[in-house]
Amino acid sequence: MRNRTKIIVGSLGFLLAVNPALVHAVPKERFDQGSQMCRKLTFFNSGWVSEGAALFKKNCKSCHYHGNDKGARFLYSESFTPRAWNRIFYEKTVQCANDGSWSGLDQEQLRKINDYLYLNGFGTYDPNDAESCG
């Protein structure tokens, strides 16, 4: 009987541990397929003031802003889901990743941009999260 209770409590703990969505909508970690590393997403204020956010603004928003004349669509963190952002940075099949527009950035800088976009991707906004209420 006691063992059974332990197993049930243990499995519940396991479920919560492997499925962060059950606990919290905002991801705390990101598995980076390229480097095979688990990256901790412990930014202040959802990463709006993170290095990744600044790098995105400087190196990506330079083209991807409203009304640009470079043929680039407007992009912001919620343009894609966190998983889609991971795919974009891992597969690097988008036009600008191949025409040299990303070449000024090293791998770690790209990972930081990926971290920021992942953390704030489409569907991550949680109105019940203290970080999201201003």
Ligand code: HEC
């Ligand atoms: C020199 C201009 C330029 C820069 C800098 C640039 N891009 Fe692009 N990007 C483009 C163009 C042009 C396209 C193709 C048209 C489109 O889909 O917006 C594109 C396409 C994309 C797409 C595909 C969009 C879709 O809907 O299929 C993504 C995602 C993207 N860029 C992300 C980035 C990221 C992330 C950065 C910074 C690391 C970046 N871009 C930097 C010009 C740029």
